[in-house]
Amino acid sequence: MVDKREQLVRAAFDLFYRDGIHAVGVNRVLSESGIAKKTLYHHFPGKDDLVAATVEYRHNAFLLWLEHRLEAVAGKKAVDALYDALDDWFNGRDDALQPFHGCFFINVSAEFGDPEHPIHRLCAEHKRQVAAIVRCKLAACLDDNEKTEQLLEALMLLKEGAIVQAHVAGDKQAALKAKDVARMLLASVGC
Amino acid sequence: MVDKREQLVRAAFDLFYRDGIHAVGVNRVLSESGIAKKTLYHHFPGKDDLVAATVEYRHNAFLLWLEHRLEAVAGKKAVDALYDALDDWFNGRDDALQPFHGCFFINVSAEFGDPEHPIHRLCAEHKRQVAAIVRCKLAACLDDNEKTEQLLEALMLLKEGAIVQAHVAGDKQAALKAKDVARMLLASVGC
């Protein structure tokens, strides 16, 4: 019997990630998860709350995955590890993440374009927390805070760019290209 | 009464760009454009074909805009011009493009995630043609084809990254940050 709420969120995430949110009705989430409609509306006031829960679910899963892939490395090696992790993700070599269909948070932001919408805000917050993880790794390597921040922002641009290139243009090598650029930037600040 | 087809496509694009495709029904496109339903289905077999037409419409408009913003400059200056153009776009300082709601092609790819879907393919093709325009500008500055291609790919990663950061995280300075990185890359290949 376990946790019906989590079953719902997992099934919803799988469908939303693959096909988009507005393209997937709650009835499909229910038939896929084998859970009754009443149970869904017992746990969530409405579809939007289920959507928010899937965003938070993916947020936790992604951060956990990223922290695991970056643990025990710092500085230059952490940057390599970051883009290697993306490369594994894009090419389906990491079971922890679902088959690659782009970044869920970018996709959700595309469907909830209003920056003030709570769901869009969750996506923005996710990106902030991902950056925070990488920032910690860089801080171990650089002492100048301003330089660290500039480098971090460059690395995040490359990361988002790689995800988009991999998904929209189908360039599954994008992460490795981003890694090359990142290495060059690291070298230029003497790290 | 002018071109009804184009009126439909323009109205559809405005709505699709702002609110997403699956969130906008054809009835809303019709009431917004003041055109009869029969006329829509006279010009398009179905909604998907209207969507494809809006993608092509935006593709043409965006390429025209980009070429205009890059005309009469090449090499280093073209790179500056590229990211300055993005900056104007993000911050609503360019009337040629609609108010910024992210990249339409990234957004559409989020809703049509299957890389084999014709509409997704159009988005991929758009990205290829944007890269081609920048490639021409770089070729005037570098003679080594391989170096040019590597630099181009780095610039495209930064461009996509900036668009995503601007839209998802709301960082309207993203284009300027990308420009800084791009300049550093240019300098490192001696351009």
Next chain:
DNA sequence: ATGTGTGTAGACCGATCTGTCTACTTAGGG
């Protein structure tokens, strides 16, 4: 034993979806 919380199955509601259709209008060319 009896309520309370959590669950199932699925009918049902009104709204909205894409798409079709009828009936009528208008403009232009042979």
Next chain:
DNA sequence: CCCTAAGTAGACAGATCGGTCTACACACAT
């Protein structure tokens, strides 16, 4: 003059949408 193409308004069809509701089942704590 009349035929055709392109247009309007809007009813309509069948499916699906998000969401509510009834009726029932089981577990468990008071």
